[in-house]
Amino acid sequence: MLAAQPVVAQITKPGIGDGRVSPFYSWNQALPAKPGVLLRSEPLPAELGLSEAGEQKRILYTSTDGVTNQGGLTVSGALFLPKGSPPAGGWPLIAWAHGTVGIADICAPSWSSRSVRDQAYLNAWLKRGYAIVATDYQGLGTPGTHPYNQMRPEAYGVLDSIRAVTAADRRLSRKVVVIGQSQGGGASYSTAVTQPSYAPDVTLLGAVATGTPYIIPSVLTASKTDPNKVDPALAYLFYFAWTASDGADATAFFTPRAALSVNAARTACIFQSESNVTITKLTAANTVQPKPFLGMFVRALPKFAYASLKPNVPLFLGTGTADADVAPAAQRQLVKDSCAAGARIDYHQYEGEDHSGAFLASLKDAEAFVDTLFAGGIVPNTCVSGAVRPA
Template sequence: MKSSCFTLSCVLSAARLAAGSALLGGFLLAHAGVRAPAPDPLQGDGRVSAFYSWDADIPATPGVLLRSEPLPQTLGLPSAARQTRILYSSTDGVEGKSPIAVSGALFIPSGAAPQGGWPVVAWAHGTFGMADICAPSWYGRSWRDVRYLDAWLKAGFAVVATDYQGLGTPGPNPQLNNRSNSFTLLDSVRAVLHGVPGLANDVVLVGQSQGGSAVIAAAGYAPDYAPDLNIRATVATGTIYNASPATLASLAPFKTHLKRDSDRVDPTLAYEFYSVLSAQQIDSTLKAGDVLTDSAAPLLEQARISCLASLEDDARLAGLTRANTVKPGAEARLKTWWDNYLAYPTLHLKAPVFIGAGADDGLAPAELALARDACAAGTTVEAHLYEGLEHNGTLNASLRDSIPFVKRVFAGQPVSPVCEPIER
């Protein structure tokens, strides 16, 4: 994509001017001279182009556009007039201070930009895998996500899509770490606002599944981490939320979703392998045998290099069930990792929040609990419960409500809170 400001020195200058004194506070990190980590095959690093490896010092300022290149048409969106692969600076969200390089993509709508520039949808994707090749800017997107993001383009929004920390770029991908995913999401917006002309600082955080969790967290982190961003609304579907057992148990119509058939072949056990790899990043004492049976352990090595769809196929072909994969009591071994990574900084969010849940999604109880808890915290929530839809089907079905929700917010119209939606 062409730009009048794509050199590092130019972008650094623009970033500092745009960020102002707020950015020069606690989050202007004094870590100049930090380099990207060496690739580690055990973290799934490699098998991507040289674009993803930043060999110079990573700027201490988060949200600096380091470089860009045209995104291949086969990896794009049908309605994009221009599409670009990007590399930008951010902050390691696991330890909370070191500069890192992160990849992603930017899609610009067709037609003339509105006065002031295109508003920006910051897209947080669901789980793709942990290897570099699973980065959506390299691997591509599911047809589900292509249709969804294309709808936002048609609605008049540019879309910036982070790959998250350690996907595409060297270093571990911490998967469900909400702080990490939040920082990389927010910095993707900063990078394109500072480095690409024709965009407006009117931002909507939009995410699905792991990304739904990320956008709720990002809306909470933004006032301190990225106060320069004008976040107008948040849209979350299929959201992962670590609700309390008492809250989940109170959702009577959905108690059946809390039960699992432990002897049913379950391809979603792929997530269990990713969870173990993520937990091992922060707990070196965790052994695969603490969680997984001997028969399931070989797929842990496959998880290092395989993207989600492939790993799910492997789990299905191996006949994996919860009973023959996860050792009794093993979930307790992962509890600290789960609690820490999925923690939200707050549920009291400044901008209105849309929550879309499928009534047949196993995550529906947690999503309804999130809507209830966020409302109780003082957030304006419009929640929708979609009859007969599961996790994947909810995403595009929700567009009939989520885009009008955002349009109302942008028009300054009030949002009527819906904290306990009726299935429809």
Template sequence: MNCFTCNNLRAGLAALTLLFASGATARAASPGDTTLSAFYAAPAALPDAPGRMLRSEALPPALHLGQAGQQLRILYSSTDGVSGHGIVAVSGAIFLPMGEPPKGGWKVVAWAHGTVGIADACAPSWAGRSQRDIDYLNAWLSQGYAIVATDYQGLGTAGTHPYIQTRPAAYSVLDAVRAALAAPLHLANDVVVIGQSQGGGAAFATGAFQPQYAPDLHLRGVVATGTPYISPHSIKGALAADPDHVDPTIAYLLYLLETAQDPTLAQSAIAPDAQAIAAQTAKVCLHATEQAIETDRLTRRKAFDPKAMAAALPALLSPLEYPTLKLAMPVFLGTGGKDHDVPTPGQILLAKDACAAGSDVVFHLYPAQDHSGTVMTSLPDSTPFVRAVLAGERPASNCATLPQ
């Protein structure tokens, strides 16, 4: 991306911190790696193909969704999205609606969760979900959709979690669905992917990668809210950000540095004032990290070494790009007008650029909602969208009337 060579480091740091949001024993040096339980350990011999179910077990009652019947924790094979080759084990969960499956099987919502942290102990199939996400997923279950919910590569399982990298996220989502469809669960190969924040990016990326990576899956549509977007233009909106503002979204940049393929990036770019908090990201989840940033009054100026960050930006940001903005299936984008975690202008720009690329975009702006509030508020609009695309329809795009 041309903007990565810009010499305005302040813009780059601001963009990074503004564009992204939402009982273990030591195992390895990879950031966040811990042994949760024997279930999460990959078998000695992995299959040579992605999308294979490795094992499953009943979810503990504490992790249940109220509208689900059968509820499973799963481990499945996926292509290593960082390198693009080789097989890794990824964890997740499956929730089936109550009652008997319809003729042809339950249609599938592939759920991509928002940021929870980079430590294995933060994986939703292990740690559970926020009340907001519980309510949201229950809403889809009550309508008769099965939910296949990846934890993402390296979150819960061995290896570093490649935080908000688009290819690993997409592969994790798609291979979870493949594994679920191959299991005796009465699922239909009719799928929509839905995600929020980090998961909004994962959902959009899933739509971008699916035609080439998983043409066997019938992905009918994409629903994404609070969706991050890295582009040559998206940094412009962050130019006015205050580098001396105490900002909990610094956590997202710490995650990017701590999970970078080159470990020297974190060692050189994270300033002494932030090193203790950065080290804790391998052990605690998002809320605790945000609280520590507030307690320590951490700002971007205090958190990062300017010269080292300038050198690190290209390596950090390149894996976050979408491979294409032209999706083969309709996409619903929901944006809060008061979203400060993933600022509203960048989300509108994504909608505009996706429209310009030829995507069928259905965009909804919720002026009174913040990053989190958009999730539930968007349901009355995303519900008919999902129903339509799963019926084989293409909802009318509103690209011509996007906000200016």
């Protein structure tokens, strides 16, 4: 199959955090010119899988470099199928967009494992008869720097994972809903607004996102976090700095006190990076050099921007009112701006829930939203009703 297709060379510069994964993740042949082609797969070890899956495999597929918006590369991920036989028309498909895991290849979920929280969430969908394709995103597992929280690369990785598995496995329905949390919430939203132009062949019914980032200038100056409090979330800033600074040494944006933790973030996954922050008692006040950091961040803002705020499909957005990782005010601003742009949003707030708590609390509501979409029904639209639905 591959030999019959036009091919191109894969041009990927060595990236931050590259290596320490198996040869599966490296493709040393010419690439098919078409994005969304499944290159190979292999069984996923049980300890890296989901208990409710009847079949699970690691996958490698082609995509487009979302940083430059041109040229081919490879992206890895995983495919999980429910137990039993597929229904007529194939298993309905969910494209899962994961939250922050780190920027090193070894942090890729298809290589390292998924959190207990994510396993519980994804197993619930498998039990309901949904298949799941789960991208690792560009540069996680595969060669090249992972463009952390950059919206176009993440959308391309999700959309091409859908193309790859639906073309290769006839047991899957062509209809799909994308679901994501945190970094993956941004990827889910970005997938919804990118699909019409990049992947009109993908039958996307809708998108679900919780803890969704909205990185705009007003958000940068609206933080209510105590600058003198030890804050594990500083680890996210280290990842931003390494991947958004166009090759600059990220330690230049932080204080000498933080240098060890900043450097470690290149190869450490998120839980270790957060632990490093806690152990070294880093706070915003003793970690960030405001002028250099904000200068870098403002220059990088276009990379974090959504292509549009008006997707063609309905969105489910969920916010925990106690979210300390992605400011609830920023999430509500995303809803407000999206509604003003003409989006259709079923918006839920989860009182007292934090970043992870809202994700888990939203499951029942998200199931109703997704089930309705696959049944061809009409989902609620907060933008019209004005009613924010509580948990």
